[in-house]
Amino acid sequence: MLKAILIPMLLITMFLFSVQCDRDLTESLEYNHLFLEDLDYMQSLLEENFPFYGVVYRKNGVNIDSIFDNIRTTLYETNDISEAEFNNLLIESFRPLVGSAHFNISRKFHEEHNNDVPHFVTTMIEQYKADPHAMKQHISSIFGEDLADALMIALQDENISEILELYELSLIIIESRDNLYTEIIEDQRIAYMSVNSFFISNAQMFIDEQKIFSFFEEIQNYEHLIIDLRNNGGGWFDYGLKLLLEPLANDTYYIDAFVFIKDGSYATAVAPP
Numbered sequence: 001m002l003k004a005i006l007i008p009m010l011l012i013t014m015f016l017f018s019v020q021c022d023r024d025l026t027e028s029l030e031y032n033h034l035f036l037e038d039l040d041y042m043q044s045l046l047e048e049n050f051p052f053y054g055v056v057y058r059k060n061g062v063n064i065d066s067i068f069d070n071i072r073t074t075l076y077e078t079n080d081i082s083e084a085e086f087n088n089l090l091i092e093s094f095r096p097l098v099g100s101a102h103f104n105i106s107r108k109f110h111e112e113h114n115n116d117v118p119h120f121v122t123t124m125i126e127q128y129k130a131d132p133h134a135m136k137q138h139i140s141s142i143f144g145e146d147l148a149d150a151l152m153i154a155l156q157d158e159n160i161s162e163i164l165e166l167y168e169l170s171l172i173i174i175e176s177r178d179n180l181y182t183e184i185i186e187d188q189r190i191a192y193m194s195v196n197s198f199f200i201s202n203a204q205m206f207i208d209e210q211k212i213f214s215f216f217e218e219i220q221n222y223e224h225l226i227i228d229l230r231n232n233g234g235g236w237f238d239y240g241l242k243l244l245l246e247p248l249a250n251d252t253y254y255i256d257a258f259v260f261i262k263d264g265s266y267a268t269a270v271a272p273p
Helices: 002-049 055-059 064-077 084-092 119-130 134-143 144-158 160-175 202-218 237-248 265-270
Strands: 180-186 190-195 225-230
Touching: 002 064, 064 084, 119 144, 119 160, 119 225, 134 160, 144 160, 144 225, 160 202, 180 202, 190 202, 202 237
Parallel strands: 190 225
Antiparallel strands: 180 190
16 A cells, blocks of 8 residues: 555655756747857847958957857757856857957956956957956066066956056156157148057047147148058047047937847846846
């Protein structure tokens, strides 16, 4: 009698366990499906808007389509993946793209540091991790070996206060240089302007603004203006837009741009806005 009772109970237990496993697997697959949808959306945006989609392959051998395919394979083969694991998967998978046209995926950095860390600092740390040699070369070319060596150590240790101090020092170095050079090549016909960097302080930007607008006033009837950016390593977007493009534009132009916003249940779980 006892044996007859135990067998149905065992069968019921196995059935319930099987149903629960199927439910857990279904839920995990549905959860992975949400990540796959976001991945498809991210790829479509990059294909339509990222101008270096093919360039990074020709220059660095990075195949963006293969990166997406590999991530999809991982999601299909993994029964359960958390938000944090998906975030780490994106970071590691797209690491070869970091630094190409400012491409970057934010790390889960805020949880390691409770204080408010400026976004540019987290970006610098991520770029250092991606390619420290290339970053040192870039910093050395702008600020010299000594500051580059000190900054590499601070980035390696993720020493936030030291990074910020070196950043302030870099602004002092930039302000001590002549950032802007103007010349009249041919009177009433050809003018020349070179801008060495867009990475300057607010005070220096104000000084450059006065010089640029004064020069534009002087050459407003000239036929040609050469703007030389060959030695410019980049910097603040506002410099090029507000000081160089807007004053020279006769018509209204619209620039389509995109950004991934940290909004949504699992995105904010990993990196709250």
